[in-house]
Amino acid sequence: MDLDLARRLSQPNTTKIILCVLDGLGGLARAETLRSELEQAQLSNLDRLAVKSEVGLTVPVGAGITPGSGPGHLALFGYDPYRFDIGRGVLEATGIDFDLGPDDVAARGNFCTLDARGDISDRRAGRIATEISSQLVQRLKTIEVEGVQLFVEPVRDHRFVLVLRGKDLGDAVTTTDPQRTGLPPLQATAKSKESQRTAAIVNEFVARAHELLKDQPQANGLTLRGFAKYPALPQFPDTWGLRAAALAVYPMYRGLAKIAGMTPLACPGGMPEQLQVIRDRWDDFDYFFVHYKKTDAAGEDGDFERKCHALQEFDGHVPDLMALGADVLMIAGDHSTPALMAAHSWHPVPFLLHSKYIREGNTQHFNEQECLNGSLGIFPAVDVMPLAMAHAMRLQKYGA
Amino acid sequence: MDLDLARRLSQPNTTKIILCVLDGLGGLARAETLRSELEQAQLSNLDRLAVKSEVGLTVPVGAGITPGSGPGHLALFGYDPYRFDIGRGVLEATGIDFDLGPDDVAARGNFCTLDARGDISDRRAGRIATEISSQLVQRLKTIEVEGVQLFVEPVRDHRFVLVLRGKDLGDAVTTTDPQRTGLPPLQATAKSKESQRTAAIVNEFVARAHELLKDQPQANGLTLRGFAKYPALPQFPDTWGLRAAALAVYPMYRGLAKIAGMTPLACPGGMPEQLQVIRDRWDDFDYFFVHYKKTDAAGEDGDFERKCHALQEFDGHVPDLMALGADVLMIAGDHSTPALMAAHSWHPVPFLLHSKYIREGNTQHFNEQECLNGSLGIFPAVDVMPLAMAHAMRLQKYGA
Numbered sequence: 001m002d003l004d005l006a007r008r009l010s011q012p013n014t015t016k017i018i019l020c021v022l023d024g025l026g027g028l029a030r031a032e033t034l035r036s037e038l039e040q041a042q043l044s045n046l047d048r049l050a051v052k053s054e055v056g057l058t059v060p061v062g063a064g065i066t067p068g069s070g071p072g073h074l075a076l077f078g079y080d081p082y083r084f085d086i087g088r089g090v091l092e093a094t095g096i097d098f099d100l101g102p103d104d105v106a107a108r109g110n111f112c113t114l115d116a117r118g119d120i121s122d123r124r125a126g127r128i129a130t131e132i133s134s135q136l137v138q139r140l141k142t143i144e145v146e147g148v149q150l151f152v153e154p155v156r157d158h159r160f161v162l163v164l165r166g167k168d169l170g171d172a173v174t175t176t177d178p179q180r181t182g183l184p185p186l187q188a189t190a191k192s193k194e195s196q197r198t199a200a201i202v203n204e205f206v207a208r209a210h211e212l213l214k215d216q217p218q219a220n221g222l223t224l225r226g227f228a229k230y231p232a233l234p235q236f237p238d239t240w241g242l243r244a245a246a247l248a249v250y251p252m253y254r255g256l257a258k259i260a261g262m263t264p265l266a267c268p269g270g271m272p273e274q275l276q277v278i279r280d281r282w283d284d285f286d287y288f289f290v291h292y293k294k295t296d297a298a299g300e301d302g303d304f305e306r307k308c309h310a311l312q313e314f315d316g317h318v319p320d321l322m323a324l325g326a327d328v329l330m331i332a333g334d335h336s337t338p339a340l341m342a343a344h345s346w347h348p349v350p351f352l353l354h355s356k357y358i359r360e361g362n363t364q365h366f367n368e369q370e371c372l373n374g375s376l377g378i379f380p381a382v383d384v385m386p387l388a389m390a391h392a393m394r395l396q397k398y399g400a
Numbered sequence: 401m402d403l404d405l406a407r408r409l410s411q412p413n414t415t416k417i418i419l420c421v422l423d424g425l426g427g428l429a430r431a432e433t434l435r436s437e438l439e440q441a442q443l444s445n446l447d448r449l450a451v452k453s454e455v456g457l458t459v460p461v462g463a464g465i466t467p468g469s470g471p472g473h474l475a476l477f478g479y480d481p482y483r484f485d486i487g488r489g490v491l492e493a494t495g496i497d498f499d500l501g502p503d504d505v506a507a508r509g510n511f512c513t514l515d516a517r518g519d520i521s522d523r524r525a526g527r528i529a530t531e532i533s534s535q536l537v538q539r540l541k542t543i544e545v546e547g548v549q550l551f552v553e554p555v556r557d558h559r560f561v562l563v564l565r566g567k568d569l570g571d572a573v574t575t576t577d578p579q580r581t582g583l584p585p586l587q588a589t590a591k592s593k594e595s596q597r598t599a600a601i602v603n604e605f606v607a608r609a610h611e612l613l614k615d616q617p618q619a620n621g622l623t624l625r626g627f628a629k630y631p632a633l634p635q636f637p638d639t640w641g642l643r644a645a646a647l648a649v650y651p652m653y654r655g656l657a658k659i660a661g662m663t664p665l666a667c668p669g670g671m672p673e674q675l676q677v678i679r680d681r682w683d684d685f686d687y688f689f690v691h692y693k694k695t696d697a698a699g700e701d702g703d704f705e706r707k708c709h710a711l712q713e714f715d716g717h718v719p720d721l722m723a724l725g726a727d728v729l730m731i732a733g734d735h736s737t738p739a740l741m742a743a744h745s746w747h748p749v750p751f752l753l754h755s756k757y758i759r760e761g762n763t764q765h766f767n768e769q770e771c772l773n774g775s776l777g778i779f780p781a782v783d784v785m786p787l788a789m790a791h792a793m794r795l796q797k798y799g800a
Contacts (some may be wrong), residue, residue: 064786071799089640226800346790378777
């Protein structure tokens, strides 16, 4: 739905909407059992909910397109993921509550391990602990480059954020990550004239950083990617007329929600705390975005059983989730992460919407197969918001 | 998928993709048996393959739109058939390896039979043999019209190609084929000012040709249609990063593939030779387009049984096709040609994709009904390419 039309049709109501995003929800069946993660797991609560819901499969971006977390979530928030693009650096910076200025250029950093020849032997430096990388970030903070102000901030594990602040900076800068081991970090290059000075600054920063890190056993190098400025996204609360809260443990998802204009609420403790915060702030918001990461993490690790367990753990919270009494409750995924592929994939993602106004199907279980035959069919993820708004009686009639 | 995005996301791999187009694949059920051609035919190999595949129905161009062979194939090659349009004349000329210049205007010609009043009594002149039409084309080659160079070349049966070469020619010229019998051939008229002289040249050519053909018992007239210049299509190998080969017996399909930038490989002997050429050239290409015409020919003739036989004949080649060991194997159609209609139709077309990364459904047979319930649902044919690329692990992740 066009966002101007959304703004025009949205109408006030007192109804509440909850969107639960199970990251990497969709899966693929194992050949031995012919059962996917959702089919293997015991999900009695989700199954019961599915019976009273409309179900279908969302296409996150387009046929065959494997989305990153950014486009996957943007689509669920109603943004055309082809049109709105958010750089990784911005996502990371916003996620740690770094207050990006309009001219800042942010990049996502990874500590990595370099071998004796200077080639990358581990792209994540053995996923070093946040405490260690925080100390290393302190060292990097001492780097000064003329004509620009530099900020380095730890994120989590081997990840950090670099922000460049100054005049005439550009974000058309290539990644320094060769995306595989056995190669040295790349030089940053400018994809436009306006970004040439920025690329030079980046390369100087990297050279100085490698000097400072050379005594490290694991994190003796770094890579930078996703150079980006803060995007001007139409704001979610204004577009849909919803006071929106985001409940996410991981920084990147809080960052994403914040860029869309939602209010991130702290809830480091995971689902029980996320649900408690919703209870506490029930009257302050109309829309709650709840992010659940464990499904994707297990899928990315190729751990079928652990993904089943993550699903079952979530299933255990479903009664509490339902007890909140939202008018519209949705269970969705930003993309599939089949354990069999140990990566994000393009496969459509199971989706469920519960409200008073559902058209029931024959659904007995919440899984890929039954969602395929559900009343919503296969549909673009960007349609989730208008559907939710409709079921919340928050969209006016279109046309006379 | 936008072709610029395709270019940006496509990544190298060693995987192989095969697209088999069964021309006019889709059908309609006979009232007596309630079975379509695909349901009537014994297709044990395709059925077995369908069990291990994702299936669905492709919409070639749009709801209700009956495509010609051009748009039907372009869509399967990833081109938006609304945006990219190839004139029939260009298709025919390219198919016989005529080297069209950028300013040439090509038209498809049909010999036809005119009755004593000059009305068309047979639009295909009894489908005269290629040897006869080749002789008649020799006569037409003697025609000279001032200010333009004319080329006339035989194609097959009653078909030939006319190419006009000269300055300031336009292709906005109407067909001379009234599309039914009982009417005389139409005068060519210009749809734009720039094409007025071209239309006049065409009419002069036709008048002179009718003089030269008047002694003929069957082919005493001709019609011309599909006036067109060579289109500038984004090239398939460059867009998708695939070295692409086309294996088609009929000229038009080779022509189409060539315009898209594929390499046509000679294989006049049909499926066994097509498969042998793929085997011989396996290392030289990443993508093989295989065209099978018999299904459409039987459908066009309204011959239900023959279409079933054509399907069964193809089915007999499926084990050899599978033995090639492609990473992605697709069985598709450019459009439906239900024998009941004896013509192309708009009905969605059965589609099957086999790879390691399929999400299995409950498919037991390859036919319209089961494809409707397949895991791909009903989807635009233009999505076939991104899907194939995804399953071949040749598309990078979109967005951070």
